[in-house]
Amino acid sequence: xxxxxxxxxxxxxxxxxxxxxxxxxxxxxxxxxxxxxxxxxxxxxxxxxxxxxxxxxxxxxxxxxxxxxxxxxxxxxxxxxxxxxxxxxxxxxxxxxxxxxxxxxxxxxxxxxxxxxxxxxxxxxxxxxxxxxxxxxxxxxxxxxxxxxxxxxxxxxxxxxxxxxxxxxxxxxxxxxxxxxxxxxxxxxxxxxxxxxxxxxxxxxxxxxxxxxxxxxxxxxxxxxxxxxxxxxxxxxxxxxxxxxxxxxxxxxxxxxxxxxxxxxxxxxxxxxxxxxxxxxxxxxxxxxxxxxxxxxxxxxxxxxxxxxxxxxx
Amino acid sequence: xxxxxxxxxxxxxxxxxxxxxxxxxxxxxxxxxxxxxxxxxxxxxxxxxxxxxxxxxxxxxxxxxxxxxxxxxxxxxxxxxxxxxxxxxxxxxxxxxxxxxxxxxxxxxxxxxxxxxxxxxxxxxxxxxxxxxxxxxxxxxxxxxxxxxxxxxxxxxxxxxxxxxxxxxxxxxxxxxxxxxxxxxxxxxxxxxxxxxxxxxxxxxxxxxxxxxxxxxxxxxxxxxxxxxxxxxxxxxxxxxxxxxxxxxxxxxxxxxxxxxxxxxxxxxxxxxxxxxxxxxxxxxxxxxxxxxxxxxxxxxxxxxxxxxxxxxxxxxxxxxxxxxxxxxxxxxxxxxxxxxxxxxxxxxxxxxxxxxxxxxxxxxxxxxxxxxxxxxxxxxxxxxxxxxxxxxxxxxxxxxxxxxxxxxxxxxxxxxxxxxxxxxxxxxxxxxxxxxxxxxxxxxxxxxxxxxxxxxxxxxxxxxxxxxxxxxxxxxxxxxxxxxxxxxxxxxxxxxxxxxxxxxxxxxxxxxxxxxxxxxxxxxxxxxxxxxxxxxxxxxxxxxxxxxxxxxxxxxxxxxxxxxxxxxxxxxxxxxxxxxxxxxxxxxxxxxxxxxxxxxxxxxxxxxxxxxxxxxxxxxxxxxxxxxxxxxxxxxxxxxxxxxxxxxxxxxxxxxxxxxxxxxxxxxx
Numbered sequence: 001x002x003x004x005x006x007x008x009x010x011x012x013x014x015x016x017x018x019x020x021x022x023x024x025x026x027x028x029x030x031x032x033x034x035x036x037x038x039x040x041x042x043x044x045x046x047x048x049x050x051x052x053x054x055x056x057x058x059x060x061x062x063x064x065x066x067x068x069x070x071x072x073x074x075x076x077x078x079x080x081x082x083x084x085x086x087x088x089x090x091x092x093x094x095x096x097x098x099x100x101x102x103x104x105x106x107x108x109x110x111x112x113x114x115x116x117x118x119x120x121x122x123x124x125x126x127x128x129x130x131x132x133x134x135x136x137x138x139x140x141x142x143x144x145x146x147x148x149x150x151x152x153x154x155x156x157x158x159x160x161x162x163x164x165x166x167x168x169x170x171x172x173x174x175x176x177x178x179x180x181x182x183x184x185x186x187x188x189x190x191x192x193x194x195x196x197x198x199x200x201x202x203x204x205x206x207x208x209x210x211x212x213x214x215x216x217x218x219x220x221x222x223x224x225x226x227x228x229x230x231x232x233x234x235x236x237x238x239x240x241x242x243x244x245x246x247x248x249x250x251x252x253x254x255x256x257x258x259x260x261x262x263x264x265x266x267x268x269x270x271x272x273x274x275x276x277x278x279x280x281x282x283x284x285x286x287x288x289x290x291x292x293x294x295x296x297x298x299x300x301x302x303x304x305x306x307x308x309x310x311x312x313x314x
Numbered sequence: 315x316x317x318x319x320x321x322x323x324x325x326x327x328x329x330x331x332x333x334x335x336x337x338x339x340x341x342x343x344x345x346x347x348x349x350x351x352x353x354x355x356x357x358x359x360x361x362x363x364x365x366x367x368x369x370x371x372x373x374x375x376x377x378x379x380x381x382x383x384x385x386x387x388x389x390x391x392x393x394x395x396x397x398x399x400x401x402x403x404x405x406x407x408x409x410x411x412x413x414x415x416x417x418x419x420x421x422x423x424x425x426x427x428x429x430x431x432x433x434x435x436x437x438x439x440x441x442x443x444x445x446x447x448x449x450x451x452x453x454x455x456x457x458x459x460x461x462x463x464x465x466x467x468x469x470x471x472x473x474x475x476x477x478x479x480x481x482x483x484x485x486x487x488x489x490x491x492x493x494x495x496x497x498x499x500x501x502x503x504x505x506x507x508x509x510x511x512x513x514x515x516x517x518x519x520x521x522x523x524x525x526x527x528x529x530x531x532x533x534x535x536x537x538x539x540x541x542x543x544x545x546x547x548x549x550x551x552x553x554x555x556x557x558x559x560x561x562x563x564x565x566x567x568x569x570x571x572x573x574x575x576x577x578x579x580x581x582x583x584x585x586x587x588x589x590x591x592x593x594x595x596x597x598x599x600x601x602x603x604x605x606x607x608x609x610x611x612x613x614x615x616x617x618x619x620x621x622x623x624x625x626x627x628x629x630x631x632x633x634x635x636x637x638x639x640x641x642x643x644x645x646x647x648x649x650x651x652x653x654x655x656x657x658x659x660x661x662x663x664x665x666x667x668x669x670x671x672x673x674x675x676x677x678x679x680x681x682x683x684x685x686x687x688x689x690x691x692x693x694x695x696x697x698x699x700x701x702x703x704x705x706x707x708x709x710x711x712x713x714x715x716x717x718x719x720x721x722x723x724x725x726x727x728x729x730x731x732x733x734x735x736x737x738x739x740x741x742x743x744x745x746x747x748x749x750x751x752x753x754x755x756x757x758x759x760x761x762x763x764x765x766x767x768x769x770x771x772x773x774x775x776x777x778x779x780x781x782x783x784x785x786x787x788x789x790x791x792x793x794x795x796x797x798x799x800x801x802x803x804x805x806x807x808x809x810x811x812x813x814x815x816x817x818x819x820x821x822x823x824x825x826x827x828x829x830x831x832x833x834x835x836x837x838x839x840x841x842x843x844x845x846x847x848x849x850x851x852x853x854x855x856x857x858x859x860x861x862x863x864x865x866x867x868x869x870x871x872x873x874x875x876x877x878x879x880x881x882x883x884x885x886x887x888x889x890x891x892x893x894x895x896x897x898x899x900x901x902x903x904x905x906x907x908x909x910x911x912x913x914x915x916x917x918x919x920x921x922x923x924x925x926x927x928x929x930x931x932x933x934x935x936x937x938x939x940x941x942x943x944x945x946x947x948x949x950x951x952x953x954x955x956x957x958x959x960x961x962x963x964x965x966x967x968x969x970x971x972x973x974x975x976x977x978x979x980x981x982x983x984x
Binding site for chain 2: 052053057058060061062100102109113114116119120122123127128129130145146152159160162163165166167169170171172175177178179180181193194212213219221222224225226227228229230232233235236237241249250251252256257258260261264265266268281282283284285286287288289291292294297298299301307308310313314
C-alpha cells in the first residue's frame, strides 16, 4: 500500500507535466499567404507520396503547429504566390537551391535550434566553410531513414574528407567501412564544445565522452582511469600522442612501426615536461641492443596508466 | 531546390568508399511496402554464406579483416510507418541489422517513435577483436576478445517545450588474452601469462530539456560503473633459456580487480536571437576507482637461485573534473558572424596505493605511495566569418590557451619515521594561434577554400607536442549533374628548437573524380598521398660490451602513403548490377631498398635505421554481381581479395598474408 502510494505520488505529476508541456498557445489567425500542404500535393504528388515516412511529417500529423511550422510551407514558406504564378522556383519564398548556405542554415534552425547537439553550430568548422544543412541532408530523397542523410554516413563524409577515407583503408583502423562504427560516434558534424584535454583547443567537431573527455574513452573505458600512476602525456595531451585515431599502416593505430622509437622520442631527457627539464630518461639497465629492451610494452604492460606500479609494470 | 539537389544526389550516389564485399547495398525495385492497418510495412532480408581462405599470417588477417565462414543474416531492414501519423502505440518503427549470425562486426539499430509522446533509439554492436601478438610487444600480447556496445535512449514528449531523457549504455569486453609479467629481477625477461578478460561498463542517464522565452535549458545527470575483473595465471613452466638469464617461472597467479564509477552532471543554456546567440555549458564528473592486486610467483631467478615473490597492493584513485564553456555569438549584419568562446577545465587526479612485497623470504616492507596530477586549462578563442558577397567569404580567428600541469609524487614508509618525501613539478604553457581563410565560389558548381594557421607555444609538455606549428590547406571542388571533381592539399609542420630538435612535416594531397553519365553506369576514383617525416634527437643506453648513454643518434621516421580507390558500377537492363572495386594503400617509405642501408657497421645505427621506415602494401580488389530474379528477390555473389605485404618486416619478422573471401546470398524484399 505504501509502495503504491509512493508510486502514485511519483507518477501523478507526470500527466500534469505532460499537459503543461504539450500545452501550446492557441493558434493565431493564419499569416497571409499560407495555403496548406494539401495545395502543394496537387502538383508535387511524387514528393507527397512517401512524405508520411519523413520525420517532418510530424508537423502535419500534430495539427497543432502554426502554418509557418507545418508541412511544406514550414520549410519553404507560404505557397500562395507560387500557386498564383503557376509554379516556378523563383516564386517559392525559401527554395533551398537558391538560398545561400547561411540562409539555408537559418531556415533549418528555425525549428532545430532547440536541439542540444546543434548548440555549437555557429562556431562549427562546417559552418565556417559554408557547409550548410543541405550539403549533407536530403529532405525528400534521403538514403537513410533516420537523420535524412543524402548518403550512407561514412560515404557522405568521405566525399569531402578523402584523406580520412584513405586512413580507414589502412590495415590497422577503426571499423567504419565494416559498419561497426560511424563517424558520428566520435564527431558531431554540427559543432562541438572545444576539446579540453589538449592544448590547441581546436574542436575539429570532436564529440566528447562523459561530457568532457576524449571520445576514445567512450569505448575504451579501461583506459579512462583515474589511475594512481597516470601516464602524464596520455592524461594531458590525449591518445593522439601515440595513436592515429582513424587508421595507421602500423599495428594498433600506432604512429610508429615499433614502440621503442615512440617512447624514446619523449623519454629523451629533453623538453620541459613534468620533470621540469625532461621526462624520465630510459633506465641505464636497458641496453637497447638487447632485443627484450626494444619492446617496451612487454614489461611496461600498463602503459596507459597503472594502479600498482609507477613504471606501469602491472 | 530539387534541380540543385538531384544532381548532387545523383553524383553522390556513385561515391562509395571501398566497401566490404557484403552485405549487398543494392535494393530490389522502387519504394515498396504493404498496407497493414493504418501502417505501411517494408522489409528486406539478405541471407547468405561467407567463405574465406587465408595463406600466410592468419593472425594478421584476423587483425585486419577477420571475416570467417558460415551462414549469415548479412543484412536486414524492417520499417513500419503510420500513414496518418496517429498510430495507437507508435507511428514509426525501423530496425536495421547487419552481420548477424557470426560476422566479426554485427549491429542492430532500432528506432520506435510515437509522434509527440516518445522516441526510443537503440543500438547494439559487436566487434570481434584479434591482436595476433605483434612483434612490437614481443609477440606475446595476444588478444581474442569480443566487445559489445549497446545504447538505449528514450525521449519523452520530444516535440514539447519540456522534454525528458532516459538513457542506458553498456559496454562489455571479454575473451582470452595473453599478457606478460616480469618477475624476480628488474632486468630479467618477461613471460607470457594467460588472462581472461572480463570488463564491464554500465551508464545510466536521466535528463530534461526546457524551452522557455527563447532559451533552451538542458540538464543531465549520469551515473556510470566500471569493473575489470580480469585474472592472470601462468600456464605451465616457462623459462628464458639464455645463458645470461636463467629465470624460470614455475607458478604465477595475479588477481587485480578494479571497480570504479564516474557520476556526472551536465548543464547547458543556449539561445539564438536575431543579432546574438549564447551557449553556456558546465559539466562536473567525479571519477573514482578502487582496486586491489594480489600476485604470487614461484621459480628461479635470473642467476639460477630459487625465488618466490608476493606482491599485495590496494588503494584508490579519484578524479574530479570540472569544465565550463561560454560561447557568445554576434551577428552585427547578415554577412558577419563573430563567435567568442571561453573554456575552463580543471582536472585533478589523486591516487594512493599501499604496496607490500615479499621477495624470496625478504620482507621488503610496505610503502604508501601518493600521486597527484592536476591539469588546469583556460582558453579563449574568437572566430570571425565574413560573407563579403555571395561568391566570396573570409574567415579568421585568434586562439589563446593557458595550461598548468602540476605533479606531486610522494611516498611514506610506515616503519620509518620522517621518511616522507615529496617531489613537486609544475609546468605552465601558453599557446597562441591565428587562423585566416578564404572561400570563393566563382561560379555555382565550383568552390575553393584556402586557409592558413600559425601557432606558438612557449613550454610544450613533451618533446613531440606542438611548439612552433603552421598548417596550410586548400580545397577545390567542382560539382555538376554528372560529374564531381575535387582536389585538396594540406600541410602541417611543427618544430621544437630546444633539446631534442624535434621536427615534423606532414603533407597530404588528394584528388577525387566521380562520373555518372548514365543511370546504368558510374565510375568513382580517388587518390591520396600522405607524406610524413619526423626527426628527433634521442638519449638512451646501449652498447655492445657495456651499456652507456648515447646522445648523438636521431630518431627518424619517413612515411609516404599512397592510397587509391577505383569503383565501377554497371547495371545491365535493370536486371543485374555488377560492381568492380579496387583499393590499394601503399607506403613506399623513403625509397630505400633494404631496411638497413649497405655499409652501416654501427649496430646502434643499424637498429635505428631498421625502424626508420616501414614499406607496406595493403590491397583489396572486389567484384560483386547482383541479379534480380523477381521483383522481390535478388541473388548476389561477391569476391574480395586481401593482400598484405611488408617489404622489411617489423624487427625482422614478416606478417604477410593473402586472403580470398566471398559470399553468395539471396535478398528478399517486400
